[in-house]
Amino acid sequence: MEDFSVLIGGRAGEGLNRAGQIIARLLNAHGYHIYMYYDYPSLIRGGHNFSIIRAATHSIGAHRTHVDVLLALNRETLILHSGRLREGGAIIYDSDAAKADGIGIPLSKILKEEGAPPITRNSGLIGAFARAAGIQWEVLERIIKKEFPKGTEINLKVARRGFDASEQKLRIDRPSMKGLPLVSGNEAIGLGLLRGGLTSYIAYPMTPTSSLLHFLAEVEGDFGLKVVHPENEIAVMLMAIGAACGGEKVAVGTSGGGFCLMTEGLGFAGMAECPVVIVLGQRTGPSTGLPTYTSQGDLLFARHASQGEFSRLVTAPADASEAFFWSSESLRLAWRFQIPAIILSDKTLSEGYYSLMVHSREQSSVEESGPGNEDRPYRRYRFTDSGVSPMAKMPTRGAVVKVNSYYHDEDGITTEDAAMTASMQEKLLRKGEALSKELGKYETVWTHGRGEDLALVCWGSNGPVCQETADILGARVVRPIVLHPFPEEAFGRALGSPAATVVVEQNATAQLSSILKGFGHRVDATVLKYDGRPFSVEELATRVQEVHA
Amino acid sequence: MEDFSVLIGGRAGEGLNRAGQIIARLLNAHGYHIYMYYDYPSLIRGGHNFSIIRAATHSIGAHRTHVDVLLALNRETLILHSGRLREGGAIIYDSDAAKADGIGIPLSKILKEEGAPPITRNSGLIGAFARAAGIQWEVLERIIKKEFPKGTEINLKVARRGFDASEQKLRIDRPSMKGLPLVSGNEAIGLGLLRGGLTSYIAYPMTPTSSLLHFLAEVEGDFGLKVVHPENEIAVMLMAIGAACGGEKVAVGTSGGGFCLMTEGLGFAGMAECPVVIVLGQRTGPSTGLPTYTSQGDLLFARHASQGEFSRLVTAPADASEAFFWSSESLRLAWRFQIPAIILSDKTLSEGYYSLMVHSREQSSVEESGPGNEDRPYRRYRFTDSGVSPMAKMPTRGAVVKVNSYYHDEDGITTEDAAMTASMQEKLLRKGEALSKELGKYETVWTHGRGEDLALVCWGSNGPVCQETADILGARVVRPIVLHPFPEEAFGRALGSPAATVVVEQNATAQLSSILKGFGHRVDATVLKYDGRPFSVEELATRVQEVHA
Amino acid sequence: MREEGLISRAQNTWCPGCGNFAIQHAFKNAILELGSEGLSLDEVVLVTGIGCHAKMADYFNLNSVYAIHGRAVPAAAGLKIADPNLKVICCVGDGDAYAEGLDHLLFAAKRNMDMTIIVHNNRVYGLTTGQYTPTSPLGFRGKSTPTGTAEPPFNPIALMLNAGASFVARGYTRRQDQLRWMIKEAIMHRGLSFIDVLQICATFFDPHEVYDRMVYEPEGHDRSSIESAMRLASEWDYNSESRIPIGLFFQGERPVFEDRFRGVRPDIPSRENKIGMFLEGRR
Amino acid sequence: MREEGLISRAQNTWCPGCGNFAIQHAFKNAILELGSEGLSLDEVVLVTGIGCHAKMADYFNLNSVYAIHGRAVPAAAGLKIADPNLKVICCVGDGDAYAEGLDHLLFAAKRNMDMTIIVHNNRVYGLTTGQYTPTSPLGFRGKSTPTGTAEPPFNPIALMLNAGASFVARGYTRRQDQLRWMIKEAIMHRGLSFIDVLQICATFFDPHEVYDRMVYEPEGHDRSSIESAMRLASEWDYNSESRIPIGLFFQGERPVFEDRFRGVRPDIPSRENKIGMFLEGRR
Ligand SMILES: Cc1ncc(C[n+]2csc(CCOP(=O)(O)OP(=O)(O)O)c2C)c(N)n1
Ligand SMILES: Cc1ncc(C[n+]2csc(CCOP(=O)(O)OP(=O)(O)O)c2C)c(N)n1
Ligand code: SF4
Ligand code: SF4
Numbered sequence A, B: 001m002e003d004f005s006v007l008i009g010g011r012a013g014e015g016l017n018r019a020g021q022i023i024a025r026l027l028n029a030h031g032y033h034i035y036m037y038y039d040y041p042s043l044i045r046g047g048h049n050f051s052i053i054r055a056a057t058h059s060i061g062a063h064r065t066h067v068d069v070l071l072a073l074n075r076e077t078l079i080l081h082s083g084r085l086r087e088g089g090a091i092i093y094d095s096d097a098a099k100a101d102g103i104g105i106p107l108s109k110i111l112k113e114e115g116a117p118p119i120t121r122n123s124g125l126i127g128a129f130a131r132a133a134g135i136q137w138e139v140l141e142r143i144i145k146k147e148f149p150k151g152t153e154i155n156l157k158v159a160r161r162g163f164d165a166s167e168q169k170l171r172i173d174r175p176s177m178k179g180l181p182l183v184s185g186n187e188a189i190g191l192g193l194l195r196g197g198l199t200s201y202i203a204y205p206m207t208p209t210s211s212l213l214h215f216l217a218e219v220e221g222d223f224g225l226k227v228v229h230p231e232n233e234i235a236v237m238l239m240a241i242g243a244a245c246g247g248e249k250v251a252v253g254t255s256g257g258g259f260c261l262m263t264e265g266l267g268f269a270g271m272a273e274c275p276v277v278i279v280l281g282q283r284t285g286p287s288t289g290l291p292t293y294t295s296q297g298d299l300l301f302a303r304h305a306s307q308g309e310f311s312r313l314v315t316a317p318a319d320a321s322e323a324f325f326w327s328s329e330s331l332r333l334a335w336r337f338q339i340p341a342i343i344l345s346d347k348t349l350s351e352g353y354y355s356l357m358v359h360s361r362e363q364s365s366v367e368e369s370g371p372g373n374e375d376r377p378y379r380r381y382r383f384t385d386s387g388v389s390p391m392a393k394m395p396t397r398g399a400v401v402k403v404n405s406y407y408h409d410e411d412g413i414t415t416e417d418a419a420m421t422a423s424m425q426e427k428l429l430r431k432g433e434a435l436s437k438e439l440g441k442y443e444t445v446w447t448h449g450r451g452e453d454l455a456l457v458c459w460g461s462n463g464p465v466c467q468e469t470a471d472i473l474g475a476r477v478v479r480p481i482v483l484h485p486f487p488e489e490a491f492g493r494a495l496g497s498p499a500a501t502v503v504v505e506q507n508a509t510a511q512l513s514s515i516l517k518g519f520g521h522r523v524d525a526t527v528l529k530y531d532g533r534p535f536s537v538e539e540l541a542t543r544v545q546e547v548h549a
Numbered sequence C, D: 001m002r003e004e005g006l007i008s009r010a011q012n013t014w015c016p017g018c019g020n021f022a023i024q025h026a027f028k029n030a031i032l033e034l035g036s037e038g039l040s041l042d043e044v045v046l047v048t049g050i051g052c053h054a055k056m057a058d059y060f061n062l063n064s065v066y067a068i069h070g071r072a073v074p075a076a077a078g079l080k081i082a083d084p085n086l087k088v089i090c091c092v093g094d095g096d097a098y099a100e101g102l103d104h105l106l107f108a109a110k111r112n113m114d115m116t117i118i119v120h121n122n123r124v125y126g127l128t129t130g131q132y133t134p135t136s137p138l139g140f141r142g143k144s145t146p147t148g149t150a151e152p153p154f155n156p157i158a159l160m161l162n163a164g165a166s167f168v169a170r171g172y173t174r175r176q177d178q179l180r181w182m183i184k185e186a187i188m189h190r191g192l193s194f195i196d197v198l199q200i201c202a203t204f205f206d207p208h209e210v211y212d213r214m215v216y217e218p219e220g221h222d223r224s225s226i227e228s229a230m231r232l233a234s235e236w237d238y239n240s241e242s243r244i245p246i247g248l249f250f251q252g253e254r255p256v257f258e259d260r261f262r263g264v265r266p267d268i269p270s271r272e273n274k275i276g277m278f279l280e281g282r283r
């Protein structure tokens, strides 16, 4: 099989995310490319959760409406998702909890017989799935051992019972071989930041970036990292600025509500030229909205947040591989130009699982610009052609480093002088031009396909689903990865002049579309979705065909 | 004289703003239209302050570079401003503090002889000015009596000494008659809000809206108003939302930094459909920037602040008269559509003094939409065609009013359902369409002049200076007063197709210009200023000519 | 909607065994009793932050403001400014009120606003799956601190006494009768009422064995004395395994902030006139 | 820049008679003395909020972070996380630290971060021309409260003792020697040092006559006892005209938050390897 999907569903607290990951590992172990979508409401126990694990022989990053195997821990799963099962697909279900036409596994009975705790139920289902998919027991055994360092035995037992009670339905005809590394978007961001030189991570928990905090806290010791979870997001941002002054390479993570609270600090960072990376994981807004669902509603907010005008970098990676690359580069660029850099993620990317491809693209070199000897007396805000001044940390021997949120002179001392004000404002924006120039060396706009009839323009996590849709429709995809400073030239070149341009966004007001119009691009139609759920391939293809016959 | 300017300068703490106001009153008493600009650094004593008071027989709202009379309390004033004096203009100065070619008044000597406190020095200068301008002593006496309920006698004495020591230099050939009411922009906003039905004002002090807080606190008793100054701007915004739930008509005031802290609450107001008016007084950013200087740097921030997408109203009045009108209307519209309304002011408007013209334009009626009897059981978020639901305050007899920052159903109970989410998002935006329609009844775009060669497009407090510049250059002015939802149709109609369009803004990145481009308008050139100082008429005329020969 | 009873139709999604049920139950009974004693339920407003605790807003057929994380208290203050007669009750979390929005809590106490704040203190962030809060014990291993925190907890009782709250109490979810009684008293108290409720979180932090063993109701405690209240408060520092006094620590009387707005009525009809007069004075 | 001396070339713009001069003076001498005792001035960072007090950042030839209103303390915390050896001193205002950013102050105390916080407590917003602050007396008539406030002041000494500060003191701008001594001690103290300095504002609130009359240095006070410190703190409530004890109220020892980051060194060269290993484990 070249491309198939498994859906596993049950109630919150039953470990559905974990179960999905194990299935993903299983398929990964056969060398498939993997994408996993995890859908859950904002509660800890109960409610309906499900994961869709998709495996394909080509690179993917989106789910499909139709699934090939449905794994049901409860009746609700069958009710909600049976319609998704493609003809000839298999249902594997807990026959002690529901009735269905498929492979019933008496999970309660098995658990009772094995004296196993409730949380192992999904191991039974996974075992049954493995058998049904024609996966060898040894492969499953290896993965369970790795994934359950605690409770290995009991999970193995339950899985084996499931395995034995099942029957083969599909054929995984690929050799068992190592796949690509399987990581969540947030893990990719974290690893990318580490690669870029991260030394501190400061965050207050907020879905969908909490798991980035958890991940980095977990690996703190390994990487000589400092992870801090302070009282709130205002403190997060200010601590990050202070840490940057003290020489740390620092990132913060949050979602919209926390980002609101960071906006004042963001402007301070802009004015004071303190670099900082902000991972902004979008979720369905406004306000508390749908905490565990996705959105692309914060693009314009991210571009314009905070009073006044200063340079910033805003990027929106599409999948784990891009997230890895651009997190690393965002950090380097933030420090090189002494600006805030925002990585726009969303629930889909942050909490989805992907096969990671480490791009071999050249990384930008960080030009560390500590003060040289010629810089005595040291001036924190020395005027230069690029607008970038040598950045000395506190302490630097013999240097007085003055950082300031007011307009200031080159020494960092407050000024209210009209001419100095204008010069400093120009300095702040000149760095943006220098940044734009540097970005010219990067692939800032991603393209795919050749069709001249239709260009699908999208951004962020919609990239992969647009790619597949474009393949179906014979269209092209043009996707800016950098959203500020907008890579107008590269975008114009990439777009060319298609017969029609359709912009696909996960929001209700077509925010990217409004940016494109500002640059004079024609937008023939938009396909918008704002119910918190990402597009499936089939859904997007249909929606695009509706507006572009 | 049809149009002349007086500059009075000295050190902070010497009452220059007050002195300027008295001169303004004096000239107002002769039926002139008045505009006063007050320039001061962010400190309490010392430093250089000055006021430019301009009087004209036609309506004005901008200062000119050249002044006709220079009143100097110290040497610095002469050094800094002598260059502004037009040929034949008069200098009146403290001859105990400086030397100059003009009318010297020995203020220290006078104060000593009269046993007067230092703060009365400017009364001496005002007296001298009155005589020089040919103003009768009686007029001055009346105004001093009114303006100094305390210390009347001593101020009168000092003023008389100045008057006597001076000589006539100009001729005010207008009869002494009542002028229009003279108010600051903030007073106009406050009065407008009161007219619109304001019952509570909540604010944390921040230049340039602190004086709005002070003004409303001062008149609290007269108007049955509730004025609260809480711990910070987060509390301000949330208290306002709570107060709105309790039935208050409430406004808040701040500047950029405080607005940052309000953005999370702003989104809550948007989602929960709690009306609130936000007076956002712009000052030179980013960050603390220049606290006492002006800017138009927050336009895009105001339009896009907070995560997710919801309807809001953003207006930018140009002078006190428009501020009065639109503050009132903003409040009414906010309540009618249950949305946040932002009034974008800036230091120039908020702290400038203007002759107020009360427009006779019809006001929108507030359609109070409390729940009728047909609304049982009451549903806070009942779906309607316009998106506007009946708004019951807490308490309302027999109604359970549930307000919610999550996606919610019509009752206000949290939902995570995809379809309900999409419907609520659409409801939030449908109100914006209804608002746009309602705004069709207003003059949302202001125009002036007839020239087809050149259109000057501007917004906010740049209106008056553009008007005068246009008159000089034979150009037209097109100025959107409503900036969100952008009145595209009215704007397009108003703009027509001039040979050239020049956009004038008090910022560095041409924010209005980017909005116009998004609507497909051509912008031939921009004239930007970002040193914190507003354009004078002469300056703007020159700058426009530089880009449009 | 309230015809259907005090509990709304919203589906309850707390974990089985969660301490929130106990608070909900005590709260419901307190309200029902107050209702039968004459309190108009129309005048009750429940204000919450964001967190597991905050689902209270959904679960009751009462006016409610389901606010944003950490900001229930200022929203409640706004309601009291609008209408000093409202009975406003904040159900807030320990992450919510002691971390994100601590300042507002203290200012409500300083102003002695006449409202009730019930902290669902499970000493953990529940809804975001188990990070430490300002009342987690030193060394707490949460998801953001897998090797243990390096900061000891606050003592919110002491802080609130200091800040000026005029009714300060501690409850425990497994002392239902006392909790109900305390909530009633708190609502009826004129001034800022604060109850820190030790709540177990079945999923992320469940010290009920310790609590069961350690909590006690002090006898002969003088509730009118701030000093005794402070002494009582210092018996347990939210960290060590010592005895944990529960009950009403302090109740006092002092002026209420929003009283200055009592009787303030905007005289809208005469406004045009007054504005006109003001402007006349500016000619 | 420091070659020119400790005072920078920035023009001083405080009002004549302002109490900030006294704090500046005491601070300068404290730093000079510490310098002559071996402290490297390169390692000193002055962090301020926004307000009259905050101009300290401009006035010293020292590393400085002239931050935003109310947020000096978390910026300072960030510096300490970056480098636990820095001597970080926050000069903050009473509006700044007790209103806008009160939460951060309390959390710095809770964590006992090794830094010094000097509050220029003039009990008024100076720079924004005279509104009440959280330590203004009840009934204060400021520009935002022309008929007088309806809320009594906080007692920041008590709050900070409660929150866990390990060095708590009160100074007065007209007691120069004590102030200088206290600042020195505070800087050298390991842990969170807090000094509430009663500062006169020449323009908007100048109770120096009351202060001169009322302040006294208590004798025989046990600085190692939180209880005695609390008692001393409660002698004056920032409101009534009672005796005002000044001096060092409390000094204690407890672990310092940022010590967990001492010696943490990011091993950048081996990172690629470690990332590779991590990814290998995910195949
Ligand atoms: C500004 C902001 N930051 C973070 C969050 C994410 N968040 C939601 S609930 C919560 C913690 C809740 O903990 P607590 O207040 O103790 O409530 P509990 O769930 O334990 O009842 C957080 C951090 C948010 N909603 N808003
Ligand atoms: C977020 C924000 N809100 C408000 C202000 C305006 N502001 C500047 S200084 C200040 C008050 C300063 O008072 P305080 O901290 O007591 O300092 P002082 O001037 O008395 O030394 C205020 C409110 C600001 N800069 N930022
Ligand atoms: S996570 Fe804890 S607090 Fe939240 S519902 Fe579950 S048991 Fe209750
Ligand atoms: S206003 Fe007060 S605090 Fe500010 S400089 Fe003047 S005297 Fe000092």
Ligand SMILES: [Mg+2]
Residues within 6 Å of the ligand: C051, C093, C094, C095, C120, C121, C122, C123, C124, C125, C126, C133
């Ligand atoms: Mg909690």
Ligand SMILES: [Mg+2]
Residues within 6 Å of the ligand: D051, D093, D094, D095, D120, D121, D122, D123, D124, D125, D126, D133
């Ligand atoms: Mg102060």
